[in-house]
Amino acid sequence: MANLWQRDRTFYAAYTLAAIATVLVGFGPTYYFKGSxxxxxxxxxxLHAALFTTWMALFAxxxxxxxxxxxxxxxxxxxxxxxxxxxxxxxxxxxxxxGARTGWTGPRSPRDTVEALNFLVVPLGDLVLFLxxxxxxxxxxxxxxxxxxxxxxxxxxxxxxxxxxxLPGPVMIPVALILLLAGPIYDRISRRRIHGVxxxxxxxxxxxxxxRLVLSRTDPWHRFADWLIH
Numbered sequence: 538m539a540n541l542w543q544r545d546r547t548f549y550a551a552y553t554l555a556a557i558a559t560v561l562v563g564f565g566p567t568y569y570f571k572g573s574x575x576x577x578x579x580x581x582x583x584l585h586a587a588l589f590t591t592w593m594a595l596f597a598x599x600x601x602x603x604x605x606x607x608x609x610x611x612x613x614x615x616x617x618x619x620x621x622x623x624x625x626x627x628x629x630x631x632x633x634x635x636g637a638r639t640g641w642t643g644p645r646s647p648r649d650t651v652e653a654l655n656f657l658v659v660p661l662g663d664l665v666l667f668l669x670x671x672x673x674x675x676x677x678x679x680x681x682x683x684x685x686x687x688x689x690x691x692x693x694x695x696x697x698x699x700x701x702x703x704l705p706g707p708v709m710i711p712v713a714l715i716l717l718l719a720g721p722i723y724d725r726i727s728r729r730r731i732h733g734v735x736x737x738x739x740x741x742x743x744x745x746x747x748x749r750l751v752l753s754r755t756d757p758w759h760r761f762a763d764w765l766i767h
Contacts, residue, residue, distance in 0.1 A: 541727060541728075544727055545727070546604045548719075548723050548727075549600050549603070549604070549685070550600060550601075550604060552689065552716075552719060552720070553596060553597050553600045555715075555716060555719075556593070556596070556692060556693075556697055556716060557593055557597065559697055559700050559701070559704070559712055559716065560589075560593055560697060560700045562700075562704060563697075563699070563700030563701065563702075563703035563704050564586070564700060564703060566703075567703070568586055581628070581631060581632055581635060582632060584628050585625075585628040585629060585631075585632045588621060588624045588625045588628050589625065589696070591621050592618075592621050592622070592625055592696060593696075595614070595617070595618050595621060596688075596692065598614065599611055599614060599615070599618070602614070603685075612678075615678070619675070622667075622671055625667070625696075626664055626667070626668060629660065629663075629664050630661070630664060632660075633657060633660035633661055633664075634657075634765055634766055636653070636657075636660075637653045637654065637656070637657045637762065637765070637766045638650075638653075638766050639653075640652075640653045641653055641656065642655075642656045643656055643659070643702055644702050644703045654753075654758075654759050654762040654763060654766075655753040655754065655758075655759075655762075656753070657753075657762045657765070657766075658749045658752055658753040658758060658762070659698075659749060659753075660699070662745055662749045663694070663695045663696075663698050663699070664695065665695075666690075666691075666694040666695040666741070666742065666745060667691050667694065667695020667696060668695070670687050670688075670690045670691035670694060670695060670738065671687075671688075671691045671695075673687050674687035674688050674691060682732065683732075683734055686720060686732055686734040686735055686738070687734060687738070689720050690720075690734070690735075690738040690739070690742070693716050693717050693742070694738070694741075694742040694745075697716070698713075701713045717739060717742060717743075718739070720735050720739075721735040721736070721739055
């Protein structure tokens with residue numbers, strides 16, 4: 538058990554660093570390292586980015602506390618994490634709606650007010666996944682083996698997909714797959730079986746991609762998206 542604990546500490550620390558590196562590379566040119574270059578971000582986007590960054594930092598602190606066996610502080614800090622998560626949900630929704638109104642169709646894509654209705658399913662879908670995994674993680678907060686896997690899924694399914702889309706093209710899909718499958722693969726290596734949470738959670742994230750693609754092209758979605766932005 539001691540060796541497994543040490544391996545778990547190493548895995549979650551490495552995963553956290555990889556997630557943070559992905560975000561820094563993805564958003565570095567337009568936010569973290571842009572300095573005075575490029576257009577100034579509107580206050581709404583700045584707030585969304587600040588909450589997003591706070592979540593990443595908090596995630597790292599929470600992993601550090603668990604590694605140091607300070608679960609007492611970890612639990613108390615979790616209350617702050619819930620508040621940050623609520624802020625992310627509200628700011629993420631309002632930013633997505635504002636973007637759709639101005640024709641936002643994703644990074645490196647031209648603005649198009651018609652295509653923006655299709656694209657809106659992407660950020661809203663990420664928020665739904667984040668909310669679902671986070672609520673499940675809170676419900677199972679007293680069962681660490683379930684809780685920590687759900688938090689990983691909330692991260693990879695709902696928080697950092699926006700960073701994936703901003704990575705250089707050749708590495709975008711490989712990095713996304715590595716972060717998505719790292720948990721299940723680590724389970725298989727360390728425990729010789731994949732935890733059920735990873736099985737259904739990973740499947741849900743993967744299946745949500747073609748589901749959103751199909752949904753975005755339907756008339757009911759167009760009517761719903763048009764209603765949201767007006």
